[in-house]
Amino acid sequence: MSKFRFAVLASGEGSNLQALIDEVHRRGVASLVLVLSDNEGAMALERARLASVPAVALPPLPREGRKSYHQRVGKVLAAVEPDLIVLAGYMRLLPPEFIAAMPPIINVHPSLLPAFPGLHAPLQALDYGAKITGCTVHLVDKGMDTGPVICQEALPVLPADTADSLHQRLKSLEHAALVRVVKAFALGKVKIIGRKIELEEDTDGNQDSVNQCI
């Protein structure tokens, strides 16, 4: 197993988590040491168990505030000493104190940020009439989808697209982008200078490709 340890926070179905299990954890590139969900019924927890990865359901207490809840989340995470935390469909905004106390946290979002932040990004893109959208892996800061970009991949919106069909295609992009970024972290290939982030695996990039994680 790799010495590089990452944890995943997930709220839902966990398809991004599954990609990380299959392409990163099972291949020994990095060790998935914990999956934590705020939602006891999250399929993500089941996916973790099936992969023999520790899975913790930690639902918020009644009337528990965001800060207090994330103090509890932080304690559970600290116990497994992750080098990286991945938000994979985690539906809660993280308090600044939590972000400051943790190792790097990354998120994947189904648009080319700063376009279409927040909920229902594929529907936002359709309603705008965008011809191109994509996905973004970014460092998490205290804003909503405002952190420095690590990787973006582009995709055409097709005339017949619905929010669902577009989201499905974006999911595949998200999986690839997220796997690539976690691998790069594990290999020490992520260079962060303010908002400029390079994955050093391919800084000689290919101008013809717009699937650029450079």
Add this chain to the structure above:
Amino acid sequence: MSKFRFAVLASGEGSNLQALIDEVHRRGVASLVLVLSDNEGAMALERARLASVPAVALPPLPREGRKSYHQRVGKVLAAVEPDLIVLAGYMRLLPPEFIAAMPPIINVHPSLLPAFPGLHAPLQALDYGAKITGCTVHLVDKGMDTGPVICQEALPVLPADTADSLHQRLKSLEHAALVRVVKAFALGKVKIIGRKIELEEDTDGNQDSVNQCI
């Protein structure tokens, strides 16, 4: 010559205008009937004269308001009866009354809108740390770069990019996109339904390409 008539408003260098002269006007796909500039020294006017296209310098009068100025612009335009008006580096916001009185007006912007509207879009993209940007051809409405999207094309931001190098690469994309859209208008291949606009030339699109004007 084509019966489809278009006019161009330009403020500056006119490289987008040149693409339209070379690829649309000279090929007889549509007739460029007027180039109008608010800037007497605009190279765009010289490019028009060299192509034997009527070129009008119409600088605003001292203290002339936006609405009053564009009434004069509108009169000049009305005299040549254009079917389409193209903003090619035109640096003034158009008043709603002008837009309402004119045939369709299109603009090209060096970003994937709604990301990076307004001035200095390539620099905005660099400062954000975007990995992918592009260009957008859109219908002009009363907002700043908010109109319905007709065509978008994507481009990777490279690690060594400066605002200038990025803008240069975006210029080539802009030329191709603008030529394509004006041709589509001339051929009656633009289908507008609210914010959803299709260029019917290739609605069978290619999922592998992100240079999508679909």
